[in-house]
Amino acid sequence: MKRRAVLAAVGVTGLSTAGCLRVPGRDGRSDSCADGTHFSLQRVTASHVQNEFTTYIESLPYATRTLVARALESETGAATSRSYYSLHPPKEYVVTESTDFYRVEATDLDATETTGYVYSVDLDVDESSLPNDTRIHAFTDLPAHDRESLLSAVGNPHLLHAPHYSFSAVFAYENEELRDRSMFVPETDSRHLRWNDVLLRLVFDERRTVEITSTTVSTELVAGSPEAFFGHIRRERGTVLDPLTDRQRDVITQAIDGTYTECRPYSDAFGDLRGQLTDEDGRHDALARYDGDWYFVHLSR
Template structure:
């Protein structure tokens, strides 16, 4: 996440007037930054990077467009967004799994927090098939043996879409195969499936792309109901940045001069120290660290937001 080349950073401004914090550099722990290429003999190196966090950058980092979600998740989230409570439920082997906390959806820039809860888990038999994409025409049987995806039962189509996530991958040169599990707890749905071992369907045409399906194994899988709840948290990228910052960011205010010097240097590059750290850097690290041993992803300093990398 690089800054625009025309932006005058704080550190460049400081350099222009000869720098700040010269006296602090003499403190124990060596407050002056060192190059990444320098080594810390006999001790570890700690670093701090602060990069400009634009509203667009925060949106890209912490949210996913609705169209970018996998098929099973996208359908259920879209259904939830159309309801007044903001809830929708789907059931099956391929069920909603957003793998993102926030989704952005139109019209307009609406940002929604997603919560998923599962219930009513049952075990049933699943049939796993390997799917080869874009089979050479010479390997295909007579055209009568190649069925269109539109001709197979809807629940089989949903399993295929759930497995691949994004059907656009059928046309991606690097994407040559995937695996799909057909699993249905309802006996009637299972009986109507064309993908039960021993049945004839082995070749499909999907969006003009020929596929070959090969049965791999029969195994026990889990089917469950998943309910997606959508809560709108912002109506613009700026508002979303403030929301994420309030939840996961750290505001660096009332800093003593020595810590301001560290932050100003980190804004325009990498600030680094060898252990044992100076008191200003050590205290700043404690302030930026989270309970799980990581670091706050966002930092607000002098009214601006920054992406934080602490190591």
């Protein structure tokens, strides 16, 4: 489930009009809430939390998926790979097919610069339009490091069949032997490649300086089911809204039904409520419990 738009919070007591708290200014006029802080709550379940905070390993881009899988298979729960392409998972947690949930941390180190050879890729080339002497290479015949570069560039080979899909590939190698064995280093005008029954044309664009980095991924098992993961997130990023005044309960009711907005300076009721939802680093809690139900917290700064 997609989370609803985030909030913003600013205000003081006054008349509530069209869902916005309007506050008398020093000159006796009402201030606008156009720049107010917004607060809303969205009821959640374990499946909502899973979708919000996790990524299935099989949904990760190729290079990241490969590194995370190696980490999970290792005795230490960690693995390192070196690449031009980013190896950071898009979310903090991943989930396996057996619904085990892991926290994933990625750390970069030992960055160095080298020359990258950039190729644009044309898909669905019409083979009949090619000269008879055109050489078409099979993807499986490429050197292994060139295949890895292409897999990292596309992320998911199924995208080769997606309409209007396009991508570019960078071939960047520190090792001289790998450079010498590459089909794309040094640059060549173009190469034709058959990959997953799709005919590609790779056209050289430019040389440029790129950065290659070692990325270490470490994994930690945190839960063995969606319900257990829900409990983990509640403990880590959740808070129980209590005690509450009648005015604060009115604010929460409005936040559940829609969006509650206040303008600065905050009322005591809203300021205290905002304090319950914010940690010492100024980050608001992702989840809040109210009257026995859990909610996503949307609170703008």
